[in-house]
Amino acid sequence: MPPRDIRVEFAGGVELLFDNQKQLDIPISKFHDPSHPAKENLTYTVRDLLQLLKDRYLKQRLELFLQGDNVKPGILVVINDCDWELMGGPDYELEPGDRVVFISTLHGG
Amino acid sequence: MPPRDIRVEFAGGVELLFDNQKQLDIPISKFHDPSHPAKENLTYTVRDLLQLLKDRYLKQRLELFLQGDNVKPGILVVINDCDWELMGGPDYELEPGDRVVFISTLHGG
Amino acid sequence: MEFERVEFGKTYTSPLTPEEVNHYSRQLVLPQFGVEGQIKLKNTSVLLVGAGGLGCSAAIHLAGSGVGQLTIVDHDRIEASNLHRQILYRSEDVGRYKAEVLVERCSRSNPLSRMAPVALCTALTTENCLELVRNHAVILDCTDNVYARYLLNDACVLRGRALVSASALKFDGQLTVYNHQGSVCRRCLFPDPMALQAQSCDDNGVMGPGTQYLCWCFVRHRCTHHAVPGIMGSLQAMEAIKLASGMAVSFAGVQLHYDSLSGSFYRFKLRPRNPDCPVCGDKPSIRTLDDSHLGTNTCWTRQELKAKLDL
């Protein structure tokens, strides 16, 4: 993974919403939003990541991934091997090399 | 683990030779050998680590861990999740934060 | 082989019978487990809910370990399509109650357990769940739907029991120990099962081309590669055995996600107990088991679905 990128992974069925891709390396530059030139600061939060995924990567049924500006209940967000609740949730500021995993909770047996 | 340390781990039975300890964090400073002042360069290899383990940490039956200046056949040495053969073996130069795991191959079933 | 010679020179007055010593000798010599572990195990009662793929694997490993008393609850009967992943059932068992057959297999594999294993061929309900949980020390969630999982979760919180929960779908499996030494319960993570209900039906599989009319739920809920429940059930049993023998568990406050295709075992730390949790929080609103808190058994009632597929 190129050092400047954010490693994003999908598991437990979430990958089905992203063309069955389990892994995406997203360069920081992709976060720059030309329509918001004012947004000069180079820090982006997980909330921005959700927006980016919704706009550029999501292939199927938006409502299965997001609910408002949060992930849908049932999906755990894990940042560098920790539940994002431990990291400040959607406001966590991403750094190059971070690993963000979206895992759907399984109920089958 | 303090950043300046080498993380050393034992598994598969090797820990029994080290007082049943599965994990040691060894500061680089511990490698300095007063009896060899000439050894000014600050780089230490896995061979030096074996020597240090033998002198300072090994509690039981030396011949179960080392054979000459190499590890005993049956023990795999893994550096940062790779077989040390991929990293240059005993001559690999240790860096702070490296993880070196000694794993005995199991034959039971 | 008398006892002393096996042990590290320490003699134990052991309430284990010589027969048990021989039967468990391979575990007894393990210092971390030893005689104390086996005795604690022998005095522990375990409740295992769900006799499917997970339950078969977990139960047979638990029975083998010498757990004192094992109760298995499942209202389902064995169907032919279960056989490939419910490894202990045979074709001639089709039609019989799963719990009954599984108890039979377990008792024959370990006749030494202090009390014979018990089969309850009924569904887990808001009436019987609290009592069942209260009568057992260690609880295993081997069920396959949101309703039963939240029912068990609430009962374990209300009765102060740890809940060893595993799940499996397609090629993935998950494992964690809820409500143990301050670790989260299910509702700490997702308070409202109704939201999961809809989610669990759609989330795990998207309408494939050409099968629009077929709601995935009926097929997907049970489409799992057969070895995955076997793997997760044996890992689940390992945690339950450690819990029962007083050893530290590895997955309290930690979740394991296993992907059998890539062979990856992803472990991550879970948030602490949620003070606002509706059942285990500081001011819980849920104090009894009630269907209104639990959602339905499956997103579309099986009947409606079965009618559609005219199975």
Add this chain to the structure above:
Amino acid sequence: MEFERVEFGKTYTSPLTPEEVNHYSRQLVLPQFGVEGQIKLKNTSVLLVGAGGLGCSAAIHLAGSGVGQLTIVDHDRIEASNLHRQILYRSEDVGRYKAEVLVERCSRSNPLSRMAPVALCTALTTENCLELVRNHAVILDCTDNVYARYLLNDACVLRGRALVSASALKFDGQLTVYNHQGSVCRRCLFPDPMALQAQSCDDNGVMGPGTQYLCWCFVRHRCTHHAVPGIMGSLQAMEAIKLASGMAVSFAGVQLHYDSLSGSFYRFKLRPRNPDCPVCGDKPSIRTLDDSHLGTNTCWTRQELKAKLDL
């Protein structure tokens, strides 16, 4: 349920019988596995050597998956002290051949396999090993000693077969796929089993205080927490099933070390094939199976040990 409705709108002329479609329906709908995977599996023959803790778990999962033909080799008979970790054997089986009983359990759990599983109640030897390996596509090493493991390794290299090898001792387990698409064989890592022989006896346990006269080998070789072989055997079966159904395996050139106490699954990359390897190297010195390359069955002959312990 006819076939088309289950599949993603594609119709398959499938050499799977309707009965098989129903039996394996849960796997068939998995796109990564699907009908092709099941058909390949149905046409694959598997050799499983060792019907102990690993073998019980691996065999029952393999049989359940629909593997075409399964041969189980083991010369041992069932002993009472096996029962706690060899989950499919019952007290009334004590004294019978393990391979025979295991084949019985497997065939009853999956009557559909193309050919009934076969039990060979003999030891693996330098005479029969090459032929056995040649007659099967996928080989599983579920044995418990250095001699058998190197014998199987050499035969697999000489006959060009992948070898799915697992092991378990005390609370640890290991898994890797040898000799597959350029991955190492056993001798690439440790060319001389004699060195391991002595090592495997001492290495895995040190003379404890007070039991000086007791050589550890006899006790240690078989002292394993019972759930660990069950876990490793089911993971081993998963790799074998992927191999047999033409899917990518996860542990070729990669080793898994599982520590059940800490619940950790450590995966690390192994060196590439060793060009100087005595059996799979560029100029191999080992071209036949011969005891002189293989060391002995156990560091102290069991008899000598049994006499010492007057068991």
